[in-house]
Amino acid sequence: VSYLGPAGTFTEAALIRLAERGEFGSGEISQMPVNSPQQAVDAVREGTADFAVVAIENFVDGFVTPTYDALDQGSEVQIFAEEAIEVSFTIMARPGTTLADITTLATHPVAHQQIKHWMAGNVPNARFVSASSNAAAAQLVSENGADAAAAPERAADLFGLDKLVSDVADVRGAKTRFVAVRKRIAPPARTGHDHTSVVFALPNIPGSLVRALNEFALRGVDLARIESRPTRKTFGTYRFHLDLIGHIEDIPVREALRALHMQAEDLVFLGSWPAPRDENHEDTWGEDIARLDKADDWVRAALEGREY
Secondary structure, three states: OEEEOOOOOHHHHHHHHHHHOOOOOOOOOOOEEEOOHHHHHHHHHHOOOOOEEEEEEEOOOEEOHHHHHHHHOOOOEEEEEEEEEEOOEEEEEOOOOOHHHOOEEEEOHHHHHHHHHHHHHHOOOOEEEEOOOHHHHHHHHHOOOOOEEEEOHHHHHHOOOEEEEEEEOOOOOOEEEEEEEEEOOOOOOOOOOEEEEEEEEOOOOOOHHHHHHHHHHHOOOOEEEEEEEEOOOOOOOEEEEEEEEOOOOOHHHHHHHHHHHHHOOEEEEEEEEEOOOOOOOOOOHHHHHHHHHHHHHHHHHHHHOOOO
């Protein structure tokens, strides 16, 4: 399983949880740390890894666009599982270092956004040093590349660093969503509480995006996210990344995607997978699907000439 390494990242923690749930099968797994989400996904495409685990969203900085770009660029892969990890950081340094000694603090750029206020109040003179991952920041400190790092607590043990401050986070209870990726196969069975993700391109004509999104609105499909990304081919052309609530087996989702396919120049299915339940969010989608299933049964009865 490829993941953003080295050992000690939050991505590794998500990988371990997914493995404990049996998402990668019942056998023993081998971890394959890499330097970026792109490398993790490409390892699956190239066959050097069977699965990849990558971050797709955090509650502070939003969606992780490099991951979505990685999923879209290259042969098709598919998301099949998800895990959310609560994120807080430990400030760690080489033995003998105090907070007053810190002039450089290394961490991942996304993590930096999550501790900026803490840094301003506690190490105001420290300069941010970008690292490819939070655990890589800890490794950098162990190699004298920075005075301190903000990383998961386990990274301090792995790299022989002292833990100066624990549970550092500007937003308490913030979480990061991670997904498991594999080569294209049939998606996991519909659960009634699922996410679906697609990427598409539209003709550059007035109203094309409105018409495309209206296909979901007309069918009552809830959109969780839409974002445009440059195609990197022609200036001013874009691809749209769309996350929605529901499964491709759900009739409204299926029909909306069918209608989108008729309008789009290109449509890539990134997967339908079970979504973690949010205790703070009332879920009515399952009730809607039950009503739609009943309506579909009625249509089938009419087509087959039987009473319903």
